Amino acid sequence: MKKFLAMALATAVSLSSTYAWADRANQLSDERVRQAIAYAIDMDTIVATLFEGKAIVADSMIPNGGYKADGLERYGYDPEKARALLKDAGWDDGQVLDVVYYYGDQLTADLMVALQAYLGDVGIKMTYRKLEGDVGGQLNALPDSGSNTSAVKWDIAYGAKAALALQEYYNGYLSGKSSYTPGDADRDALIGRINGTVDVAVQKEAFKDFERYENKVLSDIPLYYQQLFIYESKRMSRNGGQYGNDQFTYDWNIVNWTAEPNDKGKKVLYTNTAPSQFFDHPWLNPGIYVFSKIGLDHLLTADGSLAPAGGQLAESYSVSDDGMSVTFDMRDGLTWHDGKPLTVADVTWSIETAKTVPGINGVFANTFDSIKDMSVDGDKLTINFSTLDPNMLLTFSQFAPLPKHLLEGLNPAEFQQHPFWQNPVGSGPFKIAEVQMNDFVRFVPFENYHGGVAKVEEIVAFPSGENDGNVIKNASAGRLDFGFTKSVADVKSLEEMEHMRVIPADIPYTRSLRINKFANISE
Amino acid sequence: MLTFIVRRLLITLPMMLVISFLVYLGLELTPGDAVSHMIDPEVANEVTPEQLAQLRAAYGLDKSFIERYGIWLVNIVQGNFGHSLSGGVSISAIVLDRLPATLELSVFALLFSTLIGCVLGTISALRRGSATDSTLTVVGMLGVSIPEFFFGLVAILIFALHLNWLPVGGRLMPGDESFIDHLPNIILPGIVLSLMMTAGVMRYSRSAMLDSLSREFIRTARSKGLPEWRINLVHGFRVALTPVVVLIGFRLPTLIGGSVIIEEVFQWPGVGSEFIEAVRGSDYPLVMSIALMSVFAVLMASLIVDVLTALIDPRVRLG
Incomplete structure (x- = not known):
């Protein structure tokens, strides 16, 4: 009996350790699933309600302006289309996505609740958690060269890119540089075209080609453009x-x-x-x-x-x-x-x-x-x-x-x-x-x-x-007398003060969902 | 009594050692380190692992936990508190910079609350069951149950923004050269902090006074024909002071540690707000130094309470 128990225990330990160390297959590597997620989220309503209109719904990582490609798919709210895409992709609705974020504000927590509801409505379950401690490491750990398994453990990360130069939106996708996007020669070539010129006209076209590519594959799902609000006193x-x-x-x-x-x-x-x-x-x-x-x-x-x-x-x-x-x-x-x-x-x-x-x-x-x-x-x-x-x-x-x-x-x-x-x-x-x-x-x-x-x-x-x-x-x-804020609550209060004025400014600051696209995710 | 004090002081050292180790261990167990807090997550992918290792080596974070604790302890014993990891400023300079602000606020609040709390508590006890007693009891309950940040915000709204009598916050403004110049800045945070403390002192002194007034020695004093004020204030109040002194004594550490919430609400640059920043940034030399100061203050407060209790109440024996 003792021998049997010892064997059973050894087997259980072995199994549990096997499962604990196994990589899990990642259905988010299928672009149809990513597109379904984009269709499932009603960003127009989120911006109008949670953000009280103080943000702009995004259709690309790159902000509106001269570098924005025409005719990008907006991924407007369409839960039926999301369900159809998930069905095509054979989505396993038993799995629960691990969504992480690193902001400590209430608005982010509210957004997580909204995302959970929207995704749940089309059959995608998710939990969310705030990253603590070495946030950079947990977000950006790179996999071994050529590996199909991501080193980061999350499925989706909610974050932002505040760009000084527009290239910052996409240079991070270069092969071997991204924690959540596997290397791709086609993508590298498109990025190379952007970085290979100082001719603004040529660069704009290269950006637009890249946006069209990304608009389909959705390495990130762009959610909204954060505006910046400059305030100053009337004195x-x-x-x-x-x-x-x-x-x-x-x-x-x-x-x-x-x-x-x-x-x-x-x-x-x-x-x-x-x-x-x-x-x-x-x-x-x-x-x-x-x-x-x-x-x-x-x-x-x-x-x-x-x-x-x-x-x-x-x-x-x-x-x-x-x-x-x-x-x-x-x-x-x-x-x-x-x-x-x-x-x-x-x-x-x-x-x-x-x-x-x-x-x-x-x-x-x-x-x-x-x-x-x-x-x-x-x-x-x-x-x-x-x-x-x-x-x-x-x-x-x-x-x-x-x-x-x-x-x-x-x-x-x-x-x-x-x-x-x-x-x-x-x-x-x-x-x-x-x-x-x-x-x-x-x-x-x-x-x-x-x-x-x-x-x-x-x-x-x-x-x-x-x-x-x-x-x-x-x-x-x-x-x-002067300063700037990105807080929606502050803006609403400042606008109500007679002695202050608020000037909105469009800035290259895009909030998005970073989607882990590696074939497997390490556990 | 001297033997008692010496013995207590000697016990303080091993206690501080154990507590410092536990605080250090607690910091070690929190996720991340000072370097991970220095790098903004949105640019962290642009910092190479080699650069991160370079930073960790520069701050001594590449050493083991025990090694780091040992180095810190040796430095402390030698009187070297080290430097803040985030800004490189010597910790003694930070503490000396922040401590006056904390002391100003805490001493103000402690004195104000002790004086007002004892007076109101005594009045409440002497007029037990009257409208005054009921009113003060309700006020006391409100004082201990309403969070201090709420009191602070209401006070700012009324006295700083609506009536424009006092500043909204901060400790110093350009041109302030003396304590008198920045006195207006301390009034709001000082009174709000005092009110919270006053409520506690009032409740304690009321119940202690009621207890004291029901004792036999009070009846004896009355039977001797002593005037009522003498019975209440000299005989009754002195005994009632014992629990109040204990309460006040255990508030002494706030003189050093500051009141985090009040400092945050009133933008008061004290030790408390610095401590919170240091914990958020895993700035362990700074956290350890402030924690050690607070521990020392608590242990000293405990000693002072014991000594004062013995002085006030002759029945208490130190041993």
Whole structure:
């Protein structure tokens, strides 16, 4: 009897371990199932109700505009079609999809409930869970080369892509780079066409071909385009300054902004995104935090859509016909806020250093990895590229050079931990006058700014991250004159305040369902 | 008493060691580490495994749990609290920066709530069954049952946004140079925190006072013809203070640890909000340091309560 029990136990352990380690077949690798999911979700209703109209239903990862292909299938709500596609694909309605997400807001939780209901209606069961801990690893773990089994364990991941360059939407699908999309030579060729040119007309066509391809195979199911909402108080004026993608930097024309004087006769504006413990460096998020926006200049400037729009630290620039070389002619007499000269050496040092800092912005990294060499001739900097980088000018409109004399010799792995980030020195139109860490940062106009001295006498920034939980409270109290939010609830409240105005801006920020398309999923 | 205090202080050391290990273990068991929190999930696919390993090595996260705990412990014994992983700032600098804000708020609230709570609790007990007692009882129940964040938001809505009497939050504004300058900023968070504490003190002191007034020594005092105020305040109140002191004593750690919710609601840059940020970011040197401070404060508060109880009530013997 004992022998029998031991054998039974051994068999049970063996079986359980076999099942525990077995890969499960993935029906999502069938594009009909993915299309069925797209048809099953009524995004029009979700946007109208959950998002109160403050989002745009997406039909592609790429936002609306000149790069959008015509005639894409919208996958409008059609549960009958979804059921038919699932039937064709032989969908096993006993399985339960594992849907993951990484946002902590209520809206995301509500969206999960809605998705569960819509999918359940066509016979797809799902559970959902928020990823905790090493979220990046759980989302992006790559399978072994050539494997048909994904290294990530989920079926569907709800997430977003906030692109600086449109290529960021699709470069991640290249063979061997995606955790949820197996390699495909046809797809690689289409991406190669996008990246192989700086000719805008050629690039647009390549994008459109790629979108048509993706519209059918649905590597991601695009759900909606997130809008960004710029808010400002009516006591300030941009005086013609433009509005655009405030997640990055563009020409705000801030030196010409004006503000009504306060009760002490001083023209002060209040904003957020000051630091709570240290200033965030600008080489990952170049435009989220106030110091990056008003305290740092770039070689080039950009317009509201982030298209390069002329020189900033560079007086002029020229690109070779083949796009493999760019020359910047720096302005004369530039200085840092501490009065030290800002030279070409600062720019080259910044580029060389950025190449060694882990986790910088992906567009910057691509540009810098493409650099063959740099040469300096007086105030002229020439950068030659070994491979074509269509986003090179975009990079130089967002990448802020930093002062070599204050940062030289740092350990790249501890870049953010350098004491410089307690009270940084910049080159932009406003300089830091006072840091009360976690209370406020006071900025005053930089008297030697090449673009003139700002008319606003002081900008006071209170600490917050990108998502400021105190927007409504501070705006109501007159302690917030400008900023941006993506929170639908905040927008509705701000719109009701008589002393505030809200300006919506379309940005390349797409929320989607990443579908795991590997033939098998590891358990 | 001296022997008792020395013995208690000696017991504190192994207790702190055990608790620090448990906190460290708890952090170790939470998913992710400081590096995984530093990298935004939306750009994480652009960071190579080699770069991640480089970052982990730079922060010492590539070592085993026991090694890291050992290094941390040795550093602490040498008085080196280390640096925050997320910003590289020395932890002593962070604590010294945040502690004054927390102390301001906590001391204000503790003093206010103790004074008002004891007075109202005593009045309530002396007028037992009256309309005053009923009203104070209802107020006390509301105070202990309504969440402090709700009180905070209502206070902001009324006094900062509608009446415009006080700031909505924050501790310092440009131009504030002295404590008096930023006094308006402390009033709302201080009073809201006090109200929550006051309710508890009031309830405790009322029931302790009622209990005290029913004792035989009070009857004896009356039979001796002592004036009523002397019976109530000198004889009754002194004995009633014992449980109140215990309650207040165990609130002393908030002087160090801060009130997380109030700090969040009022954008008050204290230790509590820093601790929450550190836990969210798995910034273990910072979490450990603040946790250790709080543990020390709790143990010291316990010691102080024991000593004060013995001083107030001669029947209590330390041993």
